[in-house]
Amino acid sequence: MPRDYYDVLGVARDATADQIKQAYRRLAREHHPDVRRDDPHAEERFKEINEAFGILSDERRRSRYDRFGHAASNARTPEGFDGAGFGGSPFEDLFDAFFGGAGRGPAPRSEPGPESGADLGYTLPISLEEAARGVEREIEFARMETCSVCFGTGSERGGGAVTCPTCSGSGQVRHVQRTALGMFTQIVGCRQCGGAGQIIRDPCQRCGGGGRTEAKRSLTVKVPVGVEDGMQLRLAGEGEAGLRGGRRGDLYVKLRIAEHPTFGRRGTDLFVEVPISMAQAALGDELEIPTLDGGERHALAAGTQPSERATLRGKGMPDLKGRRGDLHVTWRVEIPTALSRDQAKTLQEFAKLRGEKIAPKKRKIIEKVKEILQ
Ligand SMILES: [Zn+2]
Ligand SMILES: [Zn+2]
Known part of the structure; x- marks a missing residue:
């Protein structure tokens, strides 16, 4: 299930249009993939932010989303789209503010083909004894599975995907900007299709058109004999389901061996x-x-x-x-710390037998009295 758009932008459900715009600009600046070049999730996050803004900044779409949730907003049907969608888009000022008006946009996208499912990580704590003998452990985790209603197509009644009318399938929109310095052309990601170039005509109610839903998975992990702390076991094909026929990701189980009280x-x-x-x-x-x-x-x-x-x-x-x-x-x-009188005497005799001369510090009278009273 996609995240709630209000959560994505971090605004209240009754946020004003200005608050939404402000939140969007702050987030988009923060998460722009050109800024976060080292973050592999930046592009995804950026897309999510844009999608949320695309819906919440449009009064009509926002009210549909409020009533029907993602099922409505993901429809993005041609009739639900108004051609002036980019009018009043904050892209201009955003890119101006950031790149000094230079026409830079998201990297060009190719046709959406199969997409591999993400790899998942799981940390499994085990004891030193289990590491020494090997162990089988049941683990449970959540992962994205191919939607059982639409079989991953994302469309409810087999309506399938159609070419996005806004970008004609390119996933990008050319945006001409007039400024005092002249005209600039920017290429920005298409907001209607999120850059995919295609839209789902009749989105699946269960997965909201995404083609996948989250499901619990439990499986038995066989930890071999002799593993070390921090080792990872790769369980091929146990990660998230792919999209459009893409392969499944893998599951990496990281072993954490607990500190042993004795060894x-x-x-x-x-x-x-x-x-x-x-x-x-x-x-x-x-x-x-x-x-x-x-x-x-x-x-x-x-x-x-x-x-x-x-x-x-x-x-x-x-x-x-x-x-x-x-x-x-x-x-x-x-070495004993508190000797009884008899023990001390025996040890002194022992020392004497070995020819040692020991002159222990005289104890205070009060300690002697205490000992006698015991
Ligand atoms: Zn579905
Ligand atoms: Zn498009």
């Missing part, structure tokens, strides 16, 4: 930090290291240092061919 990742290598106690580090222990597969028993060597690392070969992420990287373990030796 860091670089390529196929995973990183994990495992907390161990001072005693475990000194004495050695058998403990469980978290892995993507659940966990693995590991023999911690006696005398493990805080800077030491362990590598579990083949416990990292798989790549797209299923080859797995390694899991790198960093030990985080935790």
Whole structure:
């Protein structure tokens, strides 16, 4: 469904002719394709703005649009068109203001042939585990489909398209402008047909003559094993329907892998930090290291240092061919922060046995009292 013309121009439904003209001039300046050369949607947007203005600036067409919506405005039947449509068009002052009166207009258009449907994008969030094992996910999105009533022809009873009477099919209108400096000829896009060169005689009520309607589509996306964050899956032919027999666009599913609470990742290598106690580090222990597969028993060597690392070969992420990287373990030796009196005494004895001379700062009397009362 085309956008509401009032929304396109950003004006209220009861806007005055002046307000509409002002809104149009501001938008047309902003969105002119010659200004926004890098914006692929500029031309489309510019066309939309012109079309909205074409209807809303014409009292008769505006009131028809208010009553019947797009079905009426898209009719653009020859009898509904008054030949003086360009009289009072703001094109003159617009182009004057912008290009100093030089006769520049939209690029010439060729006959409308098949038009490919647009590609669509979808962002799919997955977990690290899903990236490691692969996953199938159901997604739902909206896309333009060929209208089921008119089969994309845009015309209600097979009336078909006829050559635009205003531009005789060229999609352009030559506009002569007289100024103090002489006569200028401008070529501007035809407003009746929006530059297409053809108009629909009897527009389809369902799609408003556009030949397409928006519909929901759901499908299953197969995420392969070993994908990385930001990778895109291309689902050929799952984008929007084309026009006039044009091919369908594609759907690009962008994968976003959520940050994992336990593992860091670089390529196929995973990183994990495992907390161990001072005693475990000194004495050695058998403990469980978290892995993507659940966990693995590991023999911690006696005398493990805080800077030491362990590598579990083949416990990292798989790549797209299923080859797995390694899991790198960093030990985080935790030094106790609050020792009980007995623990402190034992540690002092331990230090003594090792011949260490330790003179801990004398604790305040109040702390001692607190400890006794505990
Ligand atoms: Zn239709
Ligand atoms: Zn035309």
